[in-house]
Amino acid sequence: MIIQRVVLNSRPGINGVPTTENFRMEEATLLDKMSEGQVKVRTLYLSVDPYMRCRMNENSGSDYILPWKLSEVASGGGIGIVEETKDACFSIGDFVTSFNWPWQTKTILDGKQIEKIDPHLVDGHLSYFLGAAGLTGLTSLLGIREKGHVTRGANQTMVVSGAAGACGSLAGQIGFLEGCSRVVGICGTNEKCSILVSEMGFDAAINYKEEDVVQRLRVLCPDGVDVYFDNVGGDISAAVIGQMTPNSHIILCGQISQYNKDVPYPPPLPPATEEIRKARNITRERFLVLNYMDKYPASTMQLCQWIKEGKLKVRETVVKGLENIGAAFQSVMSGGNIGKQIVHVSD
Numbered sequence: 001m002i003i004q005r006v007v008l009n010s011r012p013g014i015n016g017v018p019t020t021e022n023f024r025m026e027e028a029t030l031l032d033k034m035s036e037g038q039v040k041v042r043t044l045y046l047s048v049d050p051y052m053r054c055r056m057n058e059n060s061g062s063d064y065i066l067p068w069k070l071s072e073v074a075s076g077g078g079i080g081i082v083e084e085t086k087d088a089c090f091s092i093g094d095f096v097t098s099f100n101w102p103w104q105t106k107t108i109l110d111g112k113q114i115e116k117i118d119p120h121l122v123d124g125h126l127s128y129f130l131g132a133a134g135l136t137g138l139t140s141l142l143g144i145r146e147k148g149h150v151t152r153g154a155n156q157t158m159v160v161s162g163a164a165g166a167c168g169s170l171a172g173q174i175g176f177l178e179g180c181s182r183v184v185g186i187c188g189t190n191e192k193c194s195i196l197v198s199e200m201g202f203d204a205a206i207n208y209k210e211e212d213v214v215q216r217l218r219v220l221c222p223d224g225v226d227v228y229f230d231n232v233g234g235d236i237s238a239a240v241i242g243q244m245t246p247n248s249h250i251i252l253c254g255q256i257s258q259y260n261k262d263v264p265y266p267p268p269l270p271p272a273t274e275e276i277r278k279a280r281n282i283t284r285e286r287f288l289v290l291n292y293m294d295k296y297p298a299s300t301m302q303l304c305q306w307i308k309e310g311k312l313k314v315r316e317t318v319v320k321g322l323e324n325i326g327a328a329f330q331s332v333m334s335g336g337n338i339g340k341q342i343v344h345v346s347d
């Protein structure tokens with residue numbers, strides 16, 4: 001059977017900005033023969049995520065992220081429907097997901113690699129399993145619970161960078177649900193700022209491309225910042241850390257502003273900021289959602305319940321067509337998305 005797939009065409013270079021030309025769509029043959037334990041699936045949705053930038057380098061710089069190979073199919077989070085099965089755990093028509101889904105229209109996967117998902121849990125919004133009800137939501141929830149030290153009634157102020165993105169938009173809302181009394185977002189457009197405040201319940205938002213972040217934080221967080229959900233790193237984080245209170249906490253989720261640079265992960269803070277951090281005893285521990293797999297089932301149920309109750313507002317930016325996945329990734333890296341970026345491959 002002939003299928004379409006997307007392969008890594010070229011590497012942007014460790015200090016380069018990724019482009020759509022780094023990816024190439026091509027035809028390939030999917031073997032008709034399946035072995036015991038295998039499942040043939042049609043791809044419905046694929047996820048593009050910032051960590052994929054590290055997979056475009058020859059060396060990902062991280063022990064848990066493998067580089068993509070040139071001219072080989074790329075992969076990431078995906079959702080599909082079972083079309084044929086040689087694994088008794090699955091039936092035709094089951095919806096399934098995997099963290100390691102090849103970027104192709106149809107594929108044969110090992111049954112052990114995939115997990116069934118129940119669309120009723122998300123009122124039929126299957127793609128939410130790549131976002132709010134998937135690793136993105138788990139990252140926001142577990143990041144806050146494991147590293148945020150949020151205490152109900154403690155009158156804490158949370159700041160979120162990358163606030164209008166997939167993790168950030170959920171993190172701000174979860175900050176409130178877990179007990180913060182004030183949440184301020186930082187993001188890159190006025191439209192995003194307005195959505196954060198009017199739709200997602202943030203108290204205020206700062207457009208870092210147009211406003212003086214330090215000055216605005218002084219006004220919007222008069223008692224200082226107690227919890228910082230950091231998605232971006234760089235100058236924005238230095239500005240936030242300068243406003244943090246003694247014994248406060250950074251949730252070190254990601255550092256997207258540094259992903260097109262040859263720096264280690266997590267990148268060290270600039271010396272003056274590191275001095276502030278130490279003097280104020282601010283924690284900045286590495287957080288990786290993959291380290292909390294035992295907490296996924298209960299946390300996923302919590303996220304689905306909040307989504308159903310309307311307590312967690314979900315935004316997606318959906319691009320149609322496997323051929324557009326490179327553009328969708330490039331868009332995430334340059335701020336084109338609001339909420340989770342999804343690629344819709346087939347109905």
Ligand SMILES: NC(=O)C1=CN([C@@H]2O[C@H](COP(=O)(O)OP(=O)(O)OC[C@H]3O[C@@H](n4cnc5c(N)ncnc54)[C@H](OP(=O)(O)O)[C@@H]3O)[C@@H](O)[C@H]2O)C=CC1
Nearest residue numbers: 050165166167187188231253254255256257287288289335
């Ligand atoms: N620790 C973990 O286990 C996990 C960590 N992550 C991390 O969480 C972060 C967010 O990921 P995710 O929610 O999927 O992606 P997003 O949906 O937040 O998309 C990325 C956003 O980052 C912003 N951005 C891009 N470049 C810059 C820059 N130079 N400076 C400031 N902001 C920038 C853009 O928004 P804007 O318009 O605001 O610039 C863009 O929309 C990433 O750092 C990622 O690596 C994600 C999953 C798990």
Ligand SMILES: CCCCCC(=O)/C=C/[C@@H]1[C@@H](C/C=C\CCCC(=O)O)[C@@H](O)C[C@H]1O
Nearest residue numbers: 051054062064065066135254265288289290
């Ligand atoms: C080096 C930068 C990492 C920044 C943090 C981040 O975004 C982490 C994201 C992970 C992500 C990727 C983890 C593993 C992929 C393994 C695939 C492979 O190499 O085969 C996601 O899957 C969940 C987050 O914890």
